[in-house]
Amino acid sequence: MRYSFASSFFARASDLIRSNSSFPKLLILAAISGGGVVAYADTEPTEAPTKQLNKNTRAKKKVVVLGTGWGGTSFLKDLDGNLYDIQIISPRNYFAFTPLLPSVTCGTVDARSIVEPIRKIVKKKDGDVTFWEAECYKIDPVNKRIHCQSSVETNVDGNRELVVDYDLLVIAMGAQVNTFGTPGVKEHCHFLKEIEDAQRVRRSVVDCFERASIPNFSEEDKKRNLHFIVIGAGPTGIEFAAELHDFIHQDLAKLYPKLQDLVKISIISSSEHILNSFDQRISLFAEDKFQRDGIEVQAGFRAVEVTDKSIRMINKASKEEVSVPYGMALWSTGIQMRPVIFDLMNQIGQGKRRVLATDEWLRVQGCEDVYALGDCAAISQRKIMDDILAIFKITDKDNSQTVSVKEIQDVLGDICELYPQVVLYLKSHHMKDFFDLLEIKDNSLELHIEEFQKALANVDSEVKSLPATAQVAAQQGAYLASCFNRMNDTKSLEGPVRIGESGHHQFHPFQYKHFGQFAPLGGDKTAAQLPGDWISIGYGSQWLWYSVYASKQVSWRTRVAVVSDWSRRYIFGRDSSRI
Amino acid sequence: MRYSFASSFFARASDLIRSNSSFPKLLILAAISGGGVVAYADTEPTEAPTKQLNKNTRAKKKVVVLGTGWGGTSFLKDLDGNLYDIQIISPRNYFAFTPLLPSVTCGTVDARSIVEPIRKIVKKKDGDVTFWEAECYKIDPVNKRIHCQSSVETNVDGNRELVVDYDLLVIAMGAQVNTFGTPGVKEHCHFLKEIEDAQRVRRSVVDCFERASIPNFSEEDKKRNLHFIVIGAGPTGIEFAAELHDFIHQDLAKLYPKLQDLVKISIISSSEHILNSFDQRISLFAEDKFQRDGIEVQAGFRAVEVTDKSIRMINKASKEEVSVPYGMALWSTGIQMRPVIFDLMNQIGQGKRRVLATDEWLRVQGCEDVYALGDCAAISQRKIMDDILAIFKITDKDNSQTVSVKEIQDVLGDICELYPQVVLYLKSHHMKDFFDLLEIKDNSLELHIEEFQKALANVDSEVKSLPATAQVAAQQGAYLASCFNRMNDTKSLEGPVRIGESGHHQFHPFQYKHFGQFAPLGGDKTAAQLPGDWISIGYGSQWLWYSVYASKQVSWRTRVAVVSDWSRRYIFGRDSSRI
Structure with missing residues (x-):
């Protein structure tokens, strides 16, 4: 889960403008508290669980949730505890606010300030909720059963295995670091996915300085020890580099004055620009700022081998090889599925895929009653061209073999909901509406299947997978909880029409709303990319960042802790x- | 270093009453800060370094300080950086406020809130100060050289060894846990001497609860897992037991409601009463409070073996053996010298002693230019009966073979300073003054050597070694720094007369002032034993404890951190x- 997390802050602001229905309780408090400034925003869960909805006496279904990250926690917060027996299984008994992990690496924020025990989060729920600290290593969708291993060392003789049955399974286990098989990475590089990673990075940075203080070392060895390399120029890597630069120049330089000139921070970026998921204006600004700060960006390079003392990398264009000595390296290039997910994929016929596929309702394709969200799965977006005949048939209500404007208007909403690429295509091609796309200028015109098909032929090029961010996982968790809370109410079918079948889907498919993305660049400057191509860079965005991150804290304890x-x-x- | 640390708070209060010369800047601020209460007291170093005293051009002597605990840090804070080349060597690059370690075990205070980088502490000094993160493993007093090993993993080929020469060596390495050779202690018990210990204890406590939540376990196994045993009923063990009780009943009980009734805390005390270094009123109050809290005290037992699941202990009176199953055990019974100190002792003819001996000026006996303070050494108090002839000779100025009241009065101050047991003896035998002891009722009386010797015969029974507390080490550090700061000024001889020799000592011997001792007992109740037999137990002392501990923090950063x-x-x- 990457840091590129923005908040319902924007959502609420825009909701306010649009609907004016619920006034958000936004407080920016500025109080001298221990000499500091406190700024926070009050938040409520976006969707209140529909309590007391179903208090019948029949046995409740057992929902097993794997994982206590963004997806799992967001799901749990909104799930109605009266409707289900809830069983949470995770190797970590806490939720961690991962977007602040880069801040933990340099001690800007304390590790304990960004974690909250999951038991405390679910304590407020009605109904039965149990948590077991264990790691799931096998999912058996045929017998509806999972196999776990307790993660605390037990003194009890025999195995540490747990077998848990489920009625409904929610997989929210996240992903693991992808080393792309590069030799030496696991042995010598640091990662930044867990709290423990951040603590290790922190100790390692201080170690490098202590090591370089030892008089045994030659000048060259000291320089090598103080060369910090970040592999990967995504938001996590960039934020870490920026934090590290601030830590070194604002704090460590005073304590190790003789070493300041020997320090070097480098970023190895495989693409030509850093932060390439952001608007180019932000990328260029960041590159410019880093150049002024003395952070070296090695663009267009790919690391091919890591040893204990150096990183070998290759220029992707010229194929030239370079070997760079280093003191500490952070690997932050991408993610891949965990082995337990690959194993599940093999069982359910997804063996050839790279990511676990779900449908638009977050149901895992190929098995029953299993849901997946966050980094451990991806929604497999249905292609409009695969369904083109069925779509035409549904549209052509009067069976005239042609579709009229009126007929298209009737199903337009459903089509746009099921195939969001249509909307994206219109946007990217600067089209006004769907009729623009179909080239219908006259309301009396009717289209044959060939014309219909031809007009839509290129739309699927706009199919996009969602980014692996906290924002996506949190929205998916809240969405899935709202579906679960109304699952027994099968009479109201609010979803779009079923393509190729009769009737409607029970729920609307999951729709991701992008609320923007931050890239802290150090020196109290943050770049913010907000919806509607709004770019903001500088001190203002830094304060926006503070407000949003404080407001999104999962509890008042962590909120106060982070702000202080x-x-x-x-x-x-x-x-x-x-330490 | 145990927690039994009180503060110059009392010293200053009494100074104020006595001298009224310097008004202490005591602030008790109560401000709503993040909703909390801030209470602190401003502190200044008790003895300002005598700067600019000696700015001559000859090469400065090199002082090597081993250790960054209470003794070393207190010494460094007060040492005049203009007078010496200062080299600090310690495996930890920070000072830790150890009296708050029990609070760290339960998350009442965060580990990072009680540590301060040693570089930051010495940064403010004038002159040359270097710090190396390394552990000394051999002291060579003949060649004035120490051998260390760098404690950071270095990638440099070859050895991690450092050899450092010194002109003056200050050993302030502290001590290590004493297991008394009890089998299984090192493998299965937790200790509470370092920050890492406290963090491990914390994880272990949460582990016990997570383990007991796993359904695999029988009721009996759950009970065993939730049995917390503290071995040793000194202040550290008692405070930990009290903190743990609060943590469990105030916080964990809400998160693990089903486990609350299975929890048990036991204390194994080898003596008949807990806290036996305190006044008996405090011991009894603590025992009574613990009984009400359900903390079981096994008095008069000695642990003889620890296995992974149980502790075997023996009743010291009845010799009866008991084996108790446990989930987590904390060993807190006492300390012993580190191996490097034992090695030094063998080199300098102290091989048969249990503790490194120094004289009253903290100089290690048997070698030149080596000083030791804090837990790693003990002042070897000279016996009055060993020196009785010399004392008589010095007193008998007119060589009349008898001593008169006038003659005694002339040397009385020196005698009391060199033999503090005299004052303790007078106090414990309720005597008014020294003449009471000598049974001189008439001012014209003169004493022969036999009468003099007979009167003083039992005084040495009051020789006491100083407790192994932060308070002692901190005072010794400050004392030694003030000696070092004036060492070159050999003209003024302020110390007492030299017994058996001519002239005076350069400095007064070290004198320990006991400012009191705290024993937090949980539930916001603290017992305080203050000088002059003043006992205070309850909420008031808890607030006194807060004020004193906040005021004694080494920096404003840690002060604010601890209070928040x-x-x-x-x-x-x-x-x-x-985590």
Whole structure:
């Protein structure tokens, strides 16, 4: 789950403009608290669970949730505890606010300030909720059963295995780091996915400075020890590089004055520009700022081997090889599925895919009663050309073999909902509406199947998979909870028409709303890419970042902790003790 | 270093009453800060370094300080950086406020809130100060050289060894846990001496609860897992038991409601009463409170073997053996010298002692230019009966073979300074003054050597070694720094007369002032034993404890951090995430 997380802050602001139905309780408090500034925003769960909806006496279905990350926690927060027996299984008994992990690496924010025990989050729920600290290593969708191993060392003789049956399974286990099979990465590089990773990175940075202080070392060895390399120029890598630069120049330079000139930070980027998921204006600004800061960007290089002392990389264009000595390296290039997910995929006929596929309702394709969300799965977007005949048939209500404007208008909403690529295509081709696409200028015109097909032929090129961000996982969790809360109410079918079948789907498909993305660049400057091509770079966005991240904290405890960590950093700097 | 640390708070209060010379800047601020209460007291180093005293051009002497605990840090804070080349060597690049370690075990205070980088502490000094993160494994007093091993993993080929020469060596390495050779302790018990220990204890406590939540376990196994045993009933063990009780009943009980009734906390005490270094009123109060809290005290037992599942202990009176199953055990019974100190002792003819001996000026006996303070050494108090002839000779100025009241009065101050047991003896025998002891009722009386010797015969029974507390080490550090700062000024001889020799000592011997001791007992109740037999137990002492501990923090950063941790705990409770 990457840091590129924005918030319902924007959603609410725009909701407010559009509907004016619920006024968001936004508070920006500025109070001298221990000498610092407190700024936070009150948040409520976006969808209140429909409590007391179904208090019948029959045995409740058992929902097993795997994972306590963004997806799982967001699902749990909104799920109605009265309707289900809820069983949570995760190797971590806490939720971690992962977008702040880069801040933990340099002590700007304390590790404990961004975690909240999952039991505390679910404690407020009615009904039966149990949590077991264990790791699922096998999913058996045929017998509706999962196999786990307890993650605490037990003294009990025999195995540490747990077998759990489920009625409904929600997989929200996230993904693992992808090393692309590069030799030496697992042994020598740091990652930044878990709290423990961030703590290790922190110790390692301080270690590099302590090591370079030892008089045994030659100047060259000291320089190597103080060369920090980030492999991967996505938001996590860039934010870490920026944080590290601030940590070194604002804090460590004072404590290790003789070493300051020996420090070097490099970023190895396989693409030509850093932050290439952002608007180019942000990329260029970031590159410019990094150049001024002395952070070197090695663009167009791919790391091919990591040893204990150096990284070998290859220029993708010229095929030239370079070997760079380093002191600490952070690997942050991408993610891949966990082995347990690959195993499930093999069982359900998805063996040839790279990512677990779900449909638009987050149901895993190829098995029953299994849902997946967040980084561990991807929605397999149906192609409009695969269904073109069925779509035409549904549209052509009077069976005239042609479709009229009136007929198209009747199903237009359903089509746009089931095939969001249509809307994206219109947007990217600057078309006004669907009739623009079908080249219908006259309301009396009717289209044959060939014309219909031809007009839509290129639409599928706009099919996009969702980014692996906290924002997506959190929205999917909330969406799935709202479906689960109304699952027994099978009479109201609010979803779109079933293509190739009769009737309607029970629910609307999941729709992702992008609320924007932040890229902190250090020196209290943050780049923000907001919806509607709105770009903001500088101190203002930094304060927006503070407000949004504080408001999105999962509890008041972590909110106060994070804000007071920020204040303390402003006043006292970061701590460099090696713990 | 145990927690039994009180503060110059009392010293200053009493100074104020006595001298009224310097008004202490005591602030008790109560401000709503993040919803909490801030209470702190401003502190200044008790002895300002005598700067600009010696700015001559000859090469400065090199002082090597081993250790960054209470003793070393207190010494460094007060040492004049203009007078010496200062080289600090320690495996930890930070100072830790160890009296709060028990609070860290339960998350009342965060680990990072009680540490401060040593570089930050010495940064403010004038002159040359270097710090190397390394562990000394051999002291060579003949060649004035120490051998260390760098504690950071280095990639440099060859050895990690460092050899450092010194002109003056200050050993402040502390001690290590004493297991008394009990089998299984090192493998299965937790200790509480370092920050890492406290963090491990914390994870282990949460682990026990997570383990007991796993359904595989029988009721009996769950009970065993939730049995927390503290071996040793000194202040550290007692405070940990009290903290743990609060953590479990105030926080964990809400998150693990089904487990609350299975939890048990036991204390194994080898003596008949817990906290036996305290006044008996405090011991009894603590025992009574613990009984009401359900904390079981096994008094008069000695642990003889620890296995992974149980602790075998023996009743010291009845010799009866009991085996108790447990989930987590904390070993907190005492300390012993580190191997490097034992090695030094063998080199300098102290091989038969249990503790490194120094004289009253903290100089290690048997070698030149080596000083030791804190837990790693003990002042070897000279016996009055060993020196009785020399004392008589010095007193008998007119060589009349008898000593008069006038003659005694002339040397009385020196005698009391060199033999503090005299004062302790007078106090414990309720005597008014020294003449009471000598049974001189008439001012014209003169004493022969036999009478003099007989009167003082039992005084040495009051020789006491100093407790292994932060308070002692901190005072010794400050004392030694003030000696070092004036070492070149050999003209003024302020110390007492040299017994058996001519002239005076350069400095007064080290004198320990006991400012009191705290024993937090949980539930916001603390017992305080203050000088002058003043006992205070309850909420008031808890607030005194807060004020003193906040005021004694080594920096404003840690002060604010600790106070805001306390406030957060009041508002939000303790965090139980397993990180």
